[in-house]
Amino acid sequence: DTEVTQTPKHLVMGMTNKKSLKCEQHMGHRAMYWYKQKAKKPPELMFVYSYEKLSINESVPSRFSPECPNSSLLNLHLHALQPEDSALYLCASSQAPLGDWNSPLHFGNGTRLTVT
Amino acid sequence: GQNIDQPTEMTATEGAIVQINCTYQTSGFNGLFWYQQHAGEAPTFLSYNVLDGLEEKGRFSSFLSRSKGYSYLLLKELQMKDSASYLCAAPFGSGYNKLIFGAGTRLAVHP
Numbered sequence: 001d002t003e004v005t006q007t008p009k010h011l012v013m014g015m016t017n018k019k020s021l022k023c024e025q026h027m028g029h030r031a032m033y034w035y036k037q038k039a040k041k042p043p044e045l046m047f048v049y050s051y052e053k054l055s056i057n058e059s060v061p062s063r064f065s066p067e068c069p070n071s072s073l074l075n076l077h078l079h080a081l082q083p084e085d086s087a088l089y090l091c092a093s094s095q096a097p098l099g100d101w102n103s104p105l106h107f108g109n110g111t112r113l114t115v116t
Numbered sequence: 117g118q119n120i121d122q123p124t125e126m127t128a129t130e131g132a133i134v135q136i137n138c139t140y141q142t143s144g145f146n147g148l149f150w151y152q153q154h155a156g157e158a159p160t161f162l163s164y165n166v167l168d169g170l171e172e173k174g175r176f177s178s179f180l181s182r183s184k185g186y187s188y189l190l191l192k193e194l195q196m197k198d199s200a201s202y203l204c205a206a207p208f209g210s211g212y213n214k215l216i217f218g219a220g221t222r223l224a225v226h227p
Contacts, residue, residue, distance in 0.1 A: 004158075033215075042203055042217035043159065056214060090158060099213035102147045102166065107158035 004108035006091050012114045015081060021111045023074040023091030031097040032074040033105060034066060035090040043090055049074060050097035081115045088112050120218035122204050127224045128194055136189045136221045138204030146212035150178050150189045151203040153220070159203060162189065191223075199225045 004025045013019050023032065031050050035043035047066045048056035054066065063085075065077040074091055088110040095103035119141040128134040140148065147166035151159040165171055165180035165187060177190040189202055204218040 040222075042220050045214055045216065048213065050213070056209070058214075097213055098207045098215055099146070099209070099211040102164065102207065102212075104149060104161040104164060105159075105215055106161070109158045 004091055004093055004106050006089075006108035006111050008111055009109070010112045010114075012116060013078065013081065014116055015083070017081075018077070018079045020078065021076040021089055021091075021113075023076075023108055024072055025093040025106070026072055027093065027095075027106070028071075029093035029095050029106070030071065031094045032068065033092040033094075034074070034076055035092065035107075037088040037090055037110070047076075048097070050100075055097065078113075081113075083115050086114045120204055120206060120216065122202075122218045122221045124219065125222045125224070127226060128191075130194055130196060130225055130227050132194050133190065133192050134194060134223065136191070136202050136223065138187045138189070138218060140185050140187070140204070140206055140218075142185075142206065142208060144212070145182055146207045148178075148180060148187050149205040149215065150187075151205060151217075152200050153203060154200045162202075194225050196225050196227070199223060 007022045034046040037043045045058050046060045049068045052068045063080050067075040090110045091108045092105040094105045121139045149164050150162040153159040163178035170179045175192045180187045201220040201222050203220045208214050208216045
């Protein structure tokens with residue numbers, strides 16, 4: 001199993017809703033990442049979890065709240081989002097955290113989020 | 117600081133060879149990655165270079181010159197399915213623990 005699985009594939013939510021994005025990997029990877037990607041732009045790093053602990057928060061607004069329940073799962077909780085938060089949210093994992101060992105990031109297919 | 121530059125768009129003909137360049141500026145260096153991303157899909161890993169020289173993987177090769185802050189991705193025998201964005205990425209941060217992407221090069225392969 002060499003996949004990173006993200007659910008849901010698509011999500012439409014209102015600005016007052018609370019929703020969660022989910023990401024799962026069973027490759028034994030010890031680092032997991034959230035990226036945000038707008039159309040025709042590169043992925044932008046949001047959060048990094050190393051060995052299930054939050055190691056990097058790229059000054060992301062608090063309306064995005066990450067959670068790593070165990071080494072295989074990564075969630076992104078969403079609350080009171082704005083229309084400009086509409087984007088593709090990509091989860092990735094790597095065998096070890098970058099800096100410890102430069103193993104490549106494996107990306108999921110993303111959740112396409114629309115905030116109305 | 118951190119900066120990665122790539123051309124925005126390129127076009128090429130099926131069966132031809134294309135070279136996609138990437139220049140980077142960083143206070144330190146800890147390797148460079150190339151990813152391919154088809155429209156609406158996830159980025160997929162192509163190559164990683166940390167030492168100078170050419171790494172060949174089938175139709176795709178990647179080159180690195182650390183002294184020049186320069187890399188390129190070489191695609192041979194182009195196929196229509198190679199139409200995609202190609203993203204150059206490097207680890208940045210005090211512990212080289214953040215993978216930061218260049219803007220990407222959109223390659224269109226024509227018959």
